[in-house]
Amino acid sequence: KNQVEQSPQSLIILEGKNCTLQCNYTVSPFSNLRWYKQDTGRGPVSLTIMTFSENTKSNGRYTATLDADTKQSSLHITASQLSDSASYICVVGHDKLIFGTGTRLQVFP
Amino acid sequence: NAGVTQTPKFQVLKTGQSMTLQCAQDMNHEYMSWYRQDPGMGLRLIHYSVGAGITDQGEVPNGYNVSRSTTEDFPLRLLSAAPSQTSVYFCASSYSLQDTQYFGPGTRLTVL
Numbered sequence: 002k003n004q005v006e007q008s009p010q011s012l013i014i015l016e017g018k019n020c021t022l023q024c025n026y027t028v029s030p031f032s033n034l035r036w037y038k039q040d041t042g043r044g045p046v047s048l049t050i051m052t053f054s055e056n057t058k059s060n061g062r063y064t065a066t067l068d069a070d071t072k073q074s075s076l077h078i079t080a081s082q083l084s085d086s087a088s089y090i091c092v093v094g095h096d097k098l099i100f101g102t103g104t105r106l107q108v109f110p
Numbered sequence: 111n112a113g114v115t116q117t118p119k120f121q122v123l124k125t126g127q128s129m130t131l132q133c134a135q136d137m138n139h140e141y142m143s144w145y146r147q148d149p150g151m152g153l154r155l156i157h158y159s160v161g162a163g164i165t166d167q168g169e170v171p172n173g174y175n176v177s178r179s180t181t182e183d184f185p186l187r188l189l190s191a192a193p194s195q196t197s198v199y200f201c202a203s204s205y206s207l208q209d210t211q212y213f214g215p216g217t218r219l220t221v222l
Contacts, residue, residue, distance in 0.1 A: 005152070032208055044114075044200050044213030045153075090152070094208065097168075100152030 003028040005093050005101035013107045018081055022104045024074040024091030035092040036065050036076050039103070045090055048076070081108045112136050116201050116214035123191040123221045131186040131217050133201030141204045142184040143168070143211075144176065146197040153200065159184055160207075191221045 005026045014020050026034070033052050037045035049058045049065040051074075057066045062079045078085055088103040117132045135142065143158035155168030159178040173195060175187040184203075188195060198218050202211040 035210070042216075044202075044215050046213070047210045050210055096207075097155065098207070098211075100154075102150060102152045 003099050005099050007101040007104050011105040016110050020078050022076045026072050026093045028093040028099050030095050032094045034074050037090040039088045114212050114214035120218050127191050133184045134182050135203040139203035143202050144186045145200045148197050193221045196221045
């Protein structure tokens with residue numbers, strides 16, 4: 002069964018700290034992997050999109066990594082800010098998009 | 111560019127009523143889709159369209175209809191609302207399924 006699992010479900014960190022969110026998938030075949038940020042009450046916004054040949058991709062303080070052999074991806078957030086408080090959704094694409102349930106990140110001052 | 115717009119932002123319906131959720135995009139995207147988002151679940155695909163005049167069912171199509179008469183517009187119709195359709199609905203568009211999707215702000219629907 003095609004699945005995308007994210008961990009942790011929720012995370013609390015202090016402003017300025019780094020954090021890493023995990024995504025494991027069993028989707029096959031695989032075309033690409035995306036990370037989205039979803040602020041409360043808003044639609045998801047794309048952070049990165051990687052094909053199977055890419056190991057890492059950055060977007061400002063956000064860096065996504067992909068290991069297609071182990072079917073794992075991570076999203077690393079550097080020097081967190083209060084505005085990083087949101088849900089982060091991992092999405093794996095092949096002939097359709099499979100969405101994870103997200104990690105809810107809260108950044109406190 | 112306005113991007114992807116959705117109306118209304120909020121809606122309350124009674125069981126059995128019908129309504130249409132509007133979605134429009136001004137990016138000339140061919141691929142458009144409708145999702146619903148429920149607590150504790152990932153976004154689930156309701157219907158999608160790969161271009162004007164072409165629509166297809168997604169993962170959870172029952173109780174919903176769509177049409178795509180123009181590239182810009184992709185309305186979602188609830189035929190006879192049920193409490194199980196209480197959810198947040200998102201419209202998204204992209205050049206193709208493999209490209210970055212742009213989501214609208216969502217419509218929060220409550221069915222009593």
